[in-house]
Amino acid sequence: MKQSHLFTKTHKNISQQDVSINAQLLERAGYISKLMAGVYTFLPLGLRVLTKIETIVREEMDALGSQELLMPALQPRENWEISGRWDTVDILYKLKGAGDRDLLLGPTHEEVVTPLGKEYIHSYKDLPQAVYQIQTKFRNEARPKSGLLRGREFRMKDLYSFHATETDLDAFYDKTIERYFKVFKRCGLADITYLTYASGGIFSKYSHEFQTVTKYGEDTIYLCEHCKVAINKEIIEDLKQLCPQCNKKELVEHKAIEVGNIFKIMTRFSKPFDLVYTTEHDEKKLVVMGCYGMGTSRLMGTVVEVLHDERGIIWPEEIAPFKIHLISLLKADIDKADDLYNSLQKRGLEVLYDDRQDVSPGQKLMDADLLGMPWRMIISPKTVAHHSVEIKARGEREAKLIDFQAIPEFFGLDR
Numbered sequence: 001m002k003q004s005h006l007f008t009k010t011h012k013n014i015s016q017q018d019v020s021i022n023a024q025l026l027e028r029a030g031y032i033s034k035l036m037a038g039v040y041t042f043l044p045l046g047l048r049v050l051t052k053i054e055t056i057v058r059e060e061m062d063a064l065g066s067q068e069l070l071m072p073a074l075q076p077r078e079n080w081e082i083s084g085r086w087d088t089v090d091i092l093y094k095l096k097g098a099g100d101r102d103l104l105l106g107p108t109h110e111e112v113v114t115p116l117g118k119e120y121i122h123s124y125k126d127l128p129q130a131v132y133q134i135q136t137k138f139r140n141e142a143r144p145k146s147g148l149l150r151g152r153e154f155r156m157k158d159l160y161s162f163h164a165t166e167t168d169l170d171a172f173y174d175k176t177i178e179r180y181f182k183v184f185k186r187c188g189l190a191d192i193t194y195l196t197y198a199s200g201g202i203f204s205k206y207s208h209e210f211q212t213v214t215k216y217g218e219d220t221i222y223l224c225e226h227c228k229v230a231i232n233k234e235i236i237e238d239l240k241q242l243c244p245q246c247n248k249k250e251l252v253e254h255k256a257i258e259v260g261n262i263f264k265i266m267t268r269f270s271k272p273f274d275l276v277y278t279t280e281h282d283e284k285k286l287v288v289m290g291c292y293g294m295g296t297s298r299l300m301g302t303v304v305e306v307l308h309d310e311r312g313i314i315w316p317e318e319i320a321p322f323k324i325h326l327i328s329l330l331k332a333d334i335d336k337a338d339d340l341y342n343s344l345q346k347r348g349l350e351v352l353y354d355d356r357q358d359v360s361p362g363q364k365l366m367d368a369d370l371l372g373m374p375w376r377m378i379i380s381p382k383t384v385a386h387h388s389v390e391i392k393a394r395g396e397r398e399a400k401l402i403d404f405q406a407i408p409e410f411f412g413l414d415r
């Protein structure tokens with residue numbers, strides 16, 4: 001992509017209403033644009049990041065053996081009356097459809113997926129099953145804040161599993177935890193994201209959160225460095241207590257951002273929707289369910305909260321919009337830079353090429369730091385004299401000269 005053609009440009013400043021780091025950096029760099037509080041447009045660069053995150057999530061959920069589908073965002077009141085949640089959930093976007101029909105925009109999909117399961121699950125032979133979707137969801141937040149971390153409209157992966165027994169659910173639940181950690185690792189959040197015991201008591205086996213530790217987080221967790229597990233502040237009883245798992249270490253307080261949550265919802269929804277199956281012995285039993293959420297747009301905001309410096313974003317390679325930011329510093333070398341851009345493109349490398357003629361070298365370097373591609377590649381009279389380019393990783397200070405011929409090899413390709 002030539003930067004001169006890019007739909008967006010960087011901004012010096014954005015409104016001071018939203019002071020969260022992810023909103024500041026993502027808006028200034030032109031990844032997202034705020035339409036109103038808690039509602040954002042994903043601009044071309046931002047959509048590339050979101051799509052890459054969702055591709056990772058999709059790959060890991062497919063590897064679990066779950067199947068992707070897409071349920072409607074618009075849901076009827078009747079289903080939420082059956083579950084008893086129409087009047088009890090306070091963040092619902094309720095609206096009137098034609099004929100005065102009561103509808104809502106879904107914040108979650110148990111009320112859709114459970115009756116859906118009823119269409120296809122009848123016997124123990126039909127179990128287990130798991131389906132997921134990646135979709136736009138809605139929460140009527142009174143005071144949305146923190147950029148992509150807490151929105152009124154946001155992207156989310158939600159997975160639902162159906163089982164004959166609690167033992168079978170337990171096994172699937174544990175496999176899902178492993179896949180969640182693979183997603184966080186691929187998004188650059190390895191080693192700082194912890195399985196966190198949430199509501200229902202310290203030893204609750206029914207619900208967990210995944211919390212990414214960062215000083216900018218809104219949640220407080222208590223962490224055992226030894227076991228790599230944490231407890232959410234809301235349930236901790238004694239701040240001086242030892243780790244519930246190893247019973248050795250003292251727990252340490254940290255700020256964190258919740259990047260996922262999973263629940264064994266058991267028969268909470270199969271009961272009101274009468275989702276039953278026939279056992280081998282011809283008995284009728286309620287299907288046991290699990291529900292597994294992960295906000296993909298929130299994950300993008302979390303990555304920025306964690307991976308940045310005073311100059312801008314530092315994208316991990318697998319979710320960066322482009323792997324390389326090629327910068328032609330001076331007009332004199334534009335032909336050489338064009339050639340290099342074309343040859344990198346041909347080799348299948350994703351390149352953002354700053355070919356802008358009316359922008360100063362200083363501004364180009366500042367923009368590159370703000371945008372945060374993993375590799376900055378500079379071509380200038382000095383480098384051309386040595387038949388080379390200057391390459392620097394975004395997170396590092398030292399740059400090095402690499403011969404034109406050696407560039408493919410540097411990026412792991414054959415010459």
Ligand SMILES: [Zn+2]
Binds near residue numbers: 224227248
């Ligand atoms: Zn411990």
